[in-house]
Amino acid sequence: MFKKFLAFFLAFVAMGVSVFMMYWKYIRPSEYPVFIESFDHGVMTVNISGSTGEDQKFRVMCKKGEIITININPERTDTAYYDLSKLYVNGVDVTDQVSMLQYKTEVNHKLTVLAYFKKGKRPAGYTASSNLDFPDKPTIEDPFTVSYLGSNDAYDIKDPSVIYDEKSGFYYCFGSDNVVVRSTDLINWTDRTKYFKVPENASSLAVMNFDQFASVKKWAKEHGYDSDLVLSDDENDRTPLAPCIVKNGSTYYLYYSLCKSKNANEAAIFCVKTDDLEYSVNNNIWTDVGLVISTCGYNKGENKDDAGNAHYDASIAVHPNVISASGKLYMSYGSYYGEDSLTGGIYLVELDSKTGLLREKSSLTDQGEEISTVHGKDRFKTGKLIARPGKVPALGKDEGSMITAADIVYNSDSKYFYLFTTYGDEQTNYNIRVARSKNIQGPYVDYLGNAMDEFSASKKSNQYTKGFKLIGGYNFEKSAAGGASYTDVGRASVGSPCVFETADGKWIMASQSRVYYKANGEIVTGDKIAKDNELPVNTASALEIRQLMFNSEKWPLAVPEVYANETVGETVSLSNMSGNWDVIVFDNGADADDKSAVERSVSQVVSIVGDVVISENDIKKKRDIKTDAITKSGKVAYQIAVDGVNYTVYPIKTWDWELSDGALTFTGVGDDGSTIWGKKNFSSDAGIYSDTFYYLLDLVDETTKAKYEKKISKISNNPSQSDIDAMTDALVDVIKKAAASESK
8 A cells, every 4th residue: 555655655755846847947937137237337138038138236127048249338438538448247257248338148047147347448538528608617715614506514504585785795595494604706605504583492503583583572472472582392393484585776675484383384474674784694683674575374173262263274375486677576385284285375465565574455466265363463365366276186295396495587588587496395206396477476487377375186287287397306426427426316305496687697597406326226315314214414405506598489498517617608519519419308208107206307318410319218219210300490409309208408507516517518408398407528539339339230131230230340349449439330321311312
C-alpha cells in the first residue's frame, strides 16, 4: 500500500514539475528588468514598447528577445562639456560598441547599465555668451547681513506688498506676520524687522500690541477677545495679515487684516497712516485711521448670545488691495474660507479718498449682501463681487475651488485694469491668474473670454478653467548643467501677487513661493515633511521678485528667471534660438487623473533646429513634426509650435541664479490660453541630443537612412556635439525638402 502511495506521490510531483517547467518556459510573461544609471554629468534615455524611461537612475521592463536602444546624453552646455567615459552592461565594458552615442542590445536576462562621464574640451566659439549680451552678475552685498533673490528660502515673507519711498530711496516690502524688509535694487533686501509694536512678553515678533490702536482695541473687545488684549493663548489671532501699502497724496496708508478664526470668516481690515514711512517703520509708530470693514463669520448656533442670527457672511475681510482710479479710491478684498472652500470671493468697495475708510454713500459699496453684526454696531455690505470660486468636481473639497489674494493694477499704455488673483492651497498648489477689464468694476475676463464673476460647477467649465494662469509651481528638470540639480529643487505655491511699475517703466511682480524638494519620489513643501525626510531646507514662504512684460495683445507675461535687472523686449536672432530648450507649460486644467496641472509643471526638452521644432513628446509619440516650426513674429517675438499648440514667445536675456551664469529664456502664451516658458542652458549651436537625431533618422526614407547610417559608422562612438549638430541639421533639410515635394 505504501509503495503504491509513494509511486502515486512521485508521479504527482513529476507531473507538477513538468507543468511548472512548461509554464516557466512557454506560458509565463517573458519580461526582464533593465536598470539604467548614469553618474554625475549625463543622462540616458531608452525607448522600448512605446514607453520611455529617462533620468539618471530608473528601471524599465523589457520582453525577452527585445532589442533596446539606449541613447547617451553627456552634458554639453554653456557651463560644462563632458564626454562618455565608460559604459558597462552587467559589469562588462561595452564602450567600444557605442555608435554615435547610442548602444543597442538584446534582452535575454536582467540588465544593469552604468554610464560614466569625463570632462571634455569645449570647441572654440561654443558658448552662447560669446554673441549675446546677458545681464551682469548681480552685485550681492555682504551675505551675512542681507537676503538676496538668489537664495531660495532667505525671507520667510508671505503676502508681500511693495512700495518705493522717494525720501529714503528704499523699496519697502511689508508682509504678513508683522514683517518688513527694504531694498534699493529689488535684489538685496536688508533690515528684516517689524512694523507694529510687539507686547513686552510676546514670544514672537509677529504679534502686534492691540493697545496701540483704538480701533483694533474696540473691535477685539466686541469680538470676544480676552480682557488682556496684549497676549492670548493663540498668538496667531493677533498677527497682522496680508498688508497693503499705498500712497495717496503725500500720505502713506497701510491696510492690514486681523483674522480671529481659521475656518470661519471672523476678520477685519484696518488702516493706519504716516507722512514719513521710514520713521514709522523704524519706530513702529503710526496714526490710527480706523476700521475699514468687518465680517463676523459664526456658524449658526455657535454664538450663544445670538444663536438664531449667527451665520457665515458672504465675504471675509482679508487681503486688502487699494487702488486709485479716475479720482476715486477703491479697495478689493476677500478670500475663500470654511471647510468646503466654496464660500467667499473677491469683492470691490469704494473708499473715501480723504479719510481712507469706506465711503458712506456709494452705489458700489452698497452692493452685495449685508454683513452680519453679531458683535458691535457697525453695519456693512460686501460690495460688488468681481471674482468668485467654482467647485472643481474631480478634486477634493480642500484641493480646488479656492481663490484669494487679489491685486488690481492699471496700465496706462493698454488702458486696462488687471485683476491678479491667487488660486489653490497655500501649502501645495498656489498659482497666480490674471484677468482684465476696461472698467475697474469689471467684468474681468481672462485670455479666452471667461468672466471671473461667473460660477460654474460643471466639468467643462470650473474654476481651474478660468483665469489666465501666469505662473504656478514649476521645475526646470532638464537643465541641470554642472551646477544646482533642478531635479531636486523647484518652486511650489507661487501666489499672493503685488504688481507695480517702477520709475523707469519696469513692471514688477512680488509674490510668495515655497521651495520644494523631492524625497523618495514625493514632493516636499512643508517644514514638517522636510524634517521627517531629514532635508536641510526651510520650506516656508519666501519673497520672489519677477519682471513682467506685456505682449502685443497687452497681456502680462512673467520672466522665467527671478529678477536681475534684465531688459525685456529686445531682439534675439533665429540662430540664437536654435538649440535645446528646457520648456514648461502652465496648463489651467485639472481632472481626476492629473492634479499636476494645479500643483506644479515639469519641463521637457524642446529642440529647435533651423526652423523645425522637436519636443520630447514628439519623440515619445513619434509625431510627425512637419507642421511644428518657429517663425519670426514682429520685431521681438516668435511663433513656435510645440506639441501641436501654437505659441507666441518673447526671448529674454536673463541671469540664471542657480547656475550663476547668463541664460537665454522665453515667455509666451498659446492659442489655447496656456503659458509657456523656456530656458536655454545647452549649446549655443543646435545642441541636439542623440535621441533627437535618431528620431529624425526614423522619419526619412530607407535609402536616406542607409546613407546616414554609413556616415555614422565613420564617426567615433563618442562624437562631439558639433558632429551631432551637423548631422541633425542635414537630416532636417532632407525632411523639409521631402515635405515640400509632397505638397506640390
